[in-house]
Amino acid sequence: MPVERAIITHAHGDHARSGHGHVLATPETIGLMKLRYGEDSAMHWQELPYGQSVDVNGVTVSLHPAGHILGSAQVLLESKDRRIVVSGDYKRFSDGTCPAFTPLKCDIFVTEATFGLPVFQHPDPHGEIRKLLTSMKNFPEQSHMVAVYALGKAQRVISLIRQEGYNDPIYLHGAMVNMCDFYQRNGVDLGELRKATGLPKGALKGCLVLAPPSTLKEPWSRRMTDPVLGMASGWMTVKQRARQYGIELPLVISDHADWNELCQTIRETEAGEIWVTHGREDALVHWCETQGLKAAPLHLQGREDEEEA
Amino acid sequence: MKHFAAFLEAILLTPSRNQKIAHMVRYFRDAPDPDRGYALAVLTGNLSIANVKAALLKDIVLQKVDPVLFGMSYDYVGDLAETIGLIWPDHDRKDLPTLSGLILELEAADKNRLPGIIAGHLSSATPTERWAIIKLATGNLRVGVSERLAKTALAEFGGKTLDEIEKIWHGLECPYTDLFQWLEGRGPAPEIHHHRTFHPLMLSHPVDEQKDFGNLNPSEFQAEWKWDGIRVQLVLGEGEKAMFSRTGDNIGHTFPDLMESLSGSAVLDGELLVGPDFTPLSFNALQQRLNRKTVTRKMQNEYPPFVRLYDILFDGAEDVRGLPLVERRARLESWIARNPQTKLDLSQIIPYESWEQLRGIRLQGAEEQGHEGVMLKHKDSPYVPGRPKGLWFKWKRDPRLIDAILMYAQRGHGKRSSFYSDYTFGVWKGNEIVPVGKAYFGFTDEELLQIDKWVRHHTISRFGPVREVSKELVFEVAFDSANASSRHRSGVALRFPRIHRIRWDKPAQEADRLETLNSFIE
Numbered sequence: 001m002p003v004e005r006a007i008i009t010h011a012h013g014d015h016a017r018s019g020h021g022h023v024l025a026t027p028e029t030i031g032l033m034k035l036r037y038g039e040d041s042a043m044h045w046q047e048l049p050y051g052q053s054v055d056v057n058g059v060t061v062s063l064h065p066a067g068h069i070l071g072s073a074q075v076l077l078e079s080k081d082r083r084i085v086v087s088g089d090y091k092r093f094s095d096g097t098c099p100a101f102t103p104l105k106c107d108i109f110v111t112e113a114t115f116g117l118p119v120f121q122h123p124d125p126h127g128e129i130r131k132l133l134t135s136m137k138n139f140p141e142q143s144h145m146v147a148v149y150a151l152g153k154a155q156r157v158i159s160l161i162r163q164e165g166y167n168d169p170i171y172l173h174g175a176m177v178n179m180c181d182f183y184q185r186n187g188v189d190l191g192e193l194r195k196a197t198g199l200p201k202g203a204l205k206g207c208l209v210l211a212p213p214s215t216l217k218e219p220w221s222r223r224m225t226d227p228v229l230g231m232a233s234g235w236m237t238v239k240q241r242a243r244q245y246g247i248e249l250p251l252v253i254s255d256h257a258d259w260n261e262l263c264q265t266i267r268e269t270e271a272g273e274i275w276v277t278h279g280r281e282d283a284l285v286h287w288c289e290t291q292g293l294k295a296a297p298l299h300l301q302g303r304e305d306e307e308e309a
Numbered sequence: 310m311k312h313f314a315a316f317l318e319a320i321l322l323t324p325s326r327n328q329k330i331a332h333m334v335r336y337f338r339d340a341p342d343p344d345r346g347y348a349l350a351v352l353t354g355n356l357s358i359a360n361v362k363a364a365l366l367k368d369i370v371l372q373k374v375d376p377v378l379f380g381m382s383y384d385y386v387g388d389l390a391e392t393i394g395l396i397w398p399d400h401d402r403k404d405l406p407t408l409s410g411l412i413l414e415l416e417a418a419d420k421n422r423l424p425g426i427i428a429g430h431l432s433s434a435t436p437t438e439r440w441a442i443i444k445l446a447t448g449n450l451r452v453g454v455s456e457r458l459a460k461t462a463l464a465e466f467g468g469k470t471l472d473e474i475e476k477i478w479h480g481l482e483c484p485y486t487d488l489f490q491w492l493e494g495r496g497p498a499p500e501i502h503h504h505r506t507f508h509p510l511m512l513s514h515p516v517d518e519q520k521d522f523g524n525l526n527p528s529e530f531q532a533e534w535k536w537d538g539i540r541v542q543l544v545l546g547e548g549e550k551a552m553f554s555r556t557g558d559n560i561g562h563t564f565p566d567l568m569e570s571l572s573g574s575a576v577l578d579g580e581l582l583v584g585p586d587f588t589p590l591s592f593n594a595l596q597q598r599l600n601r602k603t604v605t606r607k608m609q610n611e612y613p614p615f616v617r618l619y620d621i622l623f624d625g626a627e628d629v630r631g632l633p634l635v636e637r638r639a640r641l642e643s644w645i646a647r648n649p650q651t652k653l654d655l656s657q658i659i660p661y662e663s664w665e666q667l668r669g670i671r672l673q674g675a676e677e678q679g680h681e682g683v684m685l686k687h688k689d690s691p692y693v694p695g696r697p698k699g700l701w702f703k704w705k706r707d708p709r710l711i712d713a714i715l716m717y718a719q720r721g722h723g724k725r726s727s728f729y730s731d732y733t734f735g736v737w738k739g740n741e742i743v744p745v746g747k748a749y750f751g752f753t754d755e756e757l758l759q760i761d762k763w764v765r766h767h768t769i770s771r772f773g774p775v776r777e778v779s780k781e782l783v784f785e786v787a788f789d790s791a792n793a794s795s796r797h798r799s800g801v802a803l804r805f806p807r808i809h810r811i812r813w814d815k816p817a818q819e820a821d822r823l824e825t826l827n828s829f830i831e
């Protein structure tokens with residue numbers, strides 16, 4: 001729903017929309033929004049780098065790294081007697097494609113809860129990437145096609161793959177080329193990337209292809225001979241779910257905090273009041289109450305689809 | 310354990326049969342002895358360790374995890390074992406045992422100590438390892454690999470034929486070290502003692518009257534009645550006696566009266582029936598004696614068992630499976646003359662000249678004696694395990710019967726609302742099973758209880774009131790007619806399907822194929 005003034009935490013579709021009057025966000029987020037929605041998708045853009053602050057109607061607003069995707073920010077709102085932090089989406093695992101989450105002390109903490117159930121305990125992502133590379137070594141005759149969300153997850157997965165020493169070109173579905181270019185322009189080295197479309201049949205044998213989840217079953221993927229299908233997502237934690245999606249190679253790589261990180265972060269903010277949104281509000285609110293914290297669910301518009309996780 | 314857990318996950322999630330085989334071949338190549346042998350036993354369901362109930366592990370979790378959070382998590386995940394594996398709250402950095410180490414530890418442990426031992430290992434494991442350990446420990450090892458598929462992978466791994474593997478399979482023992490040595494060309498073929506071993510049965514194809522009879526020469530075939538009992542294999546000799554069902558389960562202990570009477574040395578193929586003086590009673594009567602732990606005197610008198618012999622596989626210690634059927638028949642007749650028996654007789658050979666004449670005999674037999682149909686066996690056929698093409702045929706009385714596999718079960722309505730009484734069943738199409746229909750009746754109340762229990766123990770996922778079950782239980786489904794249908798994924802719709810009989814004894818891989826069903830389309 002377009003509004004007069006918006007503070008945008010990050011450029012994912014469930015957090016950033018076109019049509020607002022005035023947008024306040026990090027320069028990277030504004031860059032990504034312009035890329036996705038066009039230069040004139042807001043009337044007025046106001047860039048606010050991490051750590052700097054502006055005064056909006058007597059409230060001091062500042063943005064701080066959320067560790068979720070490039071440009072992602074927590075919003076700190078300060079008045080004389082109160083500090084409120086809105087986390088946006090965040091994670092605590094280190095990520096070579098964006099600055100790490102900084103815990104902020106506050107009175108009221110508005111937290112996301114995408115993976116707000118204790119069954120979500122995300123493993124070391126490097127181990128998951130090694131699983132992918134092992135499968136590629138074991139089945140060199142096949143393509144490996146990994147479903148990743150186009151913004152954030154794709155670039156993080158590529159960066160992780162490079163960190164594990166894989167230097168061959170990585171092939172991209174057309175929908176994610178723009179985003180990867182933007183990351184590279186912003187100083188995130190992703191190595192050699194190529195477009196996966198328009199190649200002769202069989203050209204992708206032994207190659208790694210990244211594509212948005214919704215395109216896995218599209219005709220272009222049939223040009224690959226017998227691809228091994230993977231998906232990098234926190235949802236891959238549950239094997240039954242991987243099976244339902246027809247995913248053979250689930251990679252549990254999430255851009256959101258897992259259960260333990262949600263609990264740890266809530267403690268670190270030292271906030272006495274927690275508002276929970278964007279996921280399993282019920283479970284996290286229950287946990288806060290068992291910790292003696294005041295907590296309430298905050299039902300926001302536009303729950304995100306599961307691809308971005 | 311890490312290697313095995315990754316392997317198990319890959320096998321579970323890979324939909325393609327060839328890719329499953331590729332994963333198995335790679336694992337057999339890379340994993341050391343005896344781990345790979347134990348993995349093979351795990352995949353083929355030949356490992357029996359004392360199981361731990363998932364509920365016991367849940368009790369341990371609930372000492373550490375808030376029950377409300379556990380409940381929400383279980384609701385979300387839908388599977389108790391997986392929920393426990395994912396939510397496990399303790400993590401240390403101790404080393405995990407190897408797969409074989411873990412299995413040996415569980416085998417040796419006192420049953421009361423099992424939950425504690427498993428809990429200790431779960432704390433040292435990654436989520437996928439925890440999942441694999443819980444699957445092992447709770448005995449829930451269904452990952453979509455049939456014994457046959459595992460054997461196919463073994464054959465591919467060792468450059469052998471499936472037949473070579475089948476012939477020795479039932480004489481092998483976990484951890485299969487001799488098997489792997491042979492497959493790797495580092496040792497001789499494993500030596501099998503046939504007197505302790507089940508030898509896979511030779512099976513038949515349904516005859517296609519239009520297509521087959523034009524090509525088959527009646528004088529080359531031997532006809533016998535198809536008896537409506539249970540196909541068994543008797544293994545006698547060296548002081549041992551066993552009776553195996555067609556799946557290789559030893560069912561001799563259920564029929565002590567029969568087993569006591571047997572003597573001599575041979576491996577024999579026949580039909581288990583009950584009735585006085587070699588006059589068979591109905592299949593229902595036979596069922597009274599199946600799956601019983603104890604057999605009363607009264608039962609023994611009312612339903613005396615006997616075996617009607619079809620074939621001989623070993624005459625004494627001599628393997629005669631390679632001989633043509635007519636020679637084996639002569640061997641069988643001579644064996645029984647040398648070893649007189651009180652509870653064995655011979656399956657009669659039906660004399661006939663032409664297919665038309667046999668058709669008449671068959672219809673008369675169906676009408677007057679209630680025969681199921683006739684068997685046609687090529688006189689030159691060797692005894693080949695499995696279902697070789699063109700050698701043995703069955704010509705059934707009622708063509709509108711198929712063996713289908715239970716896929717989904719749904720709660721019924723009214724007084725059946727607490728039972729899983731609506732069944733979706735399927736048949737083979739290539740290597741997958743496609744649903745072909747639903748049935749709600751045809752079974753007794755007692756059978757409903759049995760199926761309901763089976764469904765609850767074999768659920769692999771749940772969608773609301775529907776449970777998907779592991780594809781293991783075969784129903785003989787009767788129907789009035791089959792029609793082509795574009796609305797069904799299988800392309801065929803059945804009219805008035807009902808459960809004709811529950812084939813507890815029949816392995817799913819022997820269920821009918823879609824082609825068979827298509828041949829009924831009018």
Ligand SMILES: [Zn+2]
Pocket residue numbers: 010012015068089308
């Ligand atoms: Zn996001």
Ligand SMILES: [Zn+2]
Pocket residue numbers: 012014015089278304
């Ligand atoms: Zn989001």
